Amino acid sequence: FPKSHQLWCGPIGYQGSKAAMKLLAQADVVIALGTRLGPFGTLPQHSLDYWPKNAKLIQVEADPRRIGLVKQASVGVCGDARAATSEILHRLQTGNFQVGARQNRSQRISEIEKQKQEWETELNRWGQDGGSPISPRRALRELEKAMPANAMVTTDIGNICSVSNSYLRFDRPNSFFAAMSFGNCGYAFPTAIGAKVAAPDRPAIAYVGDGAWGMSLQETLTCVRERIPAVAVVFNNGQWGAEKKNQIDYYADRFVGTNLENPSFAGIAQAMGAKGITVDHPDKLGDALRQAVKNDHCTIVEVMVTQELGDPFRRDALKKPKRLLDKYAALSGA
Numbered sequence: 001f002p003k004s005h006q007l008w009c010g011p012i013g014y015q016g017s018k019a020a021m022k023l024l025a026q027a028d029v030v031i032a033l034g035t036r037l038g039p040f041g042t043l044p045q046h047s048l049d050y051w052p053k054n055a056k057l058i059q060v061e062a063d064p065r066r067i068g069l070v071k072q073a074s075v076g077v078c079g080d081a082r083a084a085t086s087e088i089l090h091r092l093q094t095g096n097f098q099v100g101a102r103q104n105r106s107q108r109i110s111e112i113e114k115q116k117q118e119w120e121t122e123l124n125r126w127g128q129d130g131g132s133p134i135s136p137r138r139a140l141r142e143l144e145k146a147m148p149a150n151a152m153v154t155t156d157i158g159n160i161c162s163v164s165n166s167y168l169r170f171d172r173p174n175s176f177f178a179a180m181s182f183g184n185c186g187y188a189f190p191t192a193i194g195a196k197v198a199a200p201d202r203p204a205i206a207y208v209g210d211g212a213w214g215m216s217l218q219e220t221l222t223c224v225r226e227r228i229p230a231v232a233v234v235f236n237n238g239q240w241g242a243e244k245k246n247q248i249d250y251y252a253d254r255f256v257g258t259n260l261e262n263p264s265f266a267g268i269a270q271a272m273g274a275k276g277i278t279v280d281h282p283d284k285l286g287d288a289l290r291q292a293v294k295n296d297h298c299t300i301v302e303v304m305v306t307q308e309l310g311d312p313f314r315r316d317a318l319k320k321p322k323r324l325l326d327k328y329a330a331l332s333g334a
Contacts (some may be wrong), residue, residue, distance in 0.1 A: 013041035034081030146286035159241030186215030223298035
């Protein structure tokens with residue numbers, strides 16, 4: 001959905017837009033087009049349990065197994081999202097319907113703009129830190145401001161990459177590729193390489209944490225050998241952030257096996273024959289990304305960031321499971 005559209009509010013779910021979640025909470029009917037409504041997009045976030053429990057859900061999904069799987073659908077439509085949308089619009093435009101939403105359209109648009117502005121103000125406040133190393137949210141804000149309009153961005157699994165969900169906005173289709181609930185570390189850079197090969201006229205930029213980068217940095221050699229000018233932005237905070245955050249939250253600030261002693265990833269890139277840039281101040285980050293995109297060569301931008309951590313995916317991730325079915329009561333000690 002294009003960010004320039006007045007009804008665009010940003011993504012819901014994990015590290016998404018508060019504006020989108022607050023507006024969704026007011027809905028009487030939710031139309032979900034081409035989505036399985038997985039946990040990344042429906043679990044509570046920012047202390048908001050935003051999914052409207054009494055709203056009717058119309059879910060359009062090509063895979064019938066996904067309809068009603070996570071959220072109970074009042075109406076399930078098995079089909080292509082584009083075709084279904086065209087048919088729904090045609091019937092609304094030609095049918096004899098009383099569409100109540102038309103009566104307060106200007107009021108709703110004003111409310112949408114208000115919520116979006118409040119969210120932008122909050123994001124700006126979170127990203128004010130100008131120190132070195134760079135705070136993750138400040139880094140993501142600077143990257144957002146320097147991002148080419150036609151860029152394709154891939155994000156790895158992990159803490160900072162998940163927080164980027166609040167800062168990535170696009171106008172063109174086929175622009176955002178994320179691991180989502182598959183949760184595979186090392187996803188982003190190979191995906192960016194494939195995207196660049198498929199669309200050589202568009203910049204391909206991977207967001208990768210330093211832990212996940214250890215699983216994919218060898219593909220820098222692929223880019224050098226095959227002359228693929230993909231870009232990787234590596235957030236170097238010396239830790240497995242997502243795993244560390246879960247341990248800190250559930251084990252009384254204790255953690256083990258999550259700190260990393262990293263080499264210079266920019267230096268490794270240069271040794272492989274690629275370009276390598278290290279950035280440790282927010283004022284230099286935008287120029288570094290622009291230069292990386294301009295380079296007709298694979299470029300690794302190593303961003304030195306603080307160890308600040310965003311919220312975990314699920315706050316109940318390591319809690320003792322609650323058995324809901326009577327036949328499993330014995331396993332819960334009940």
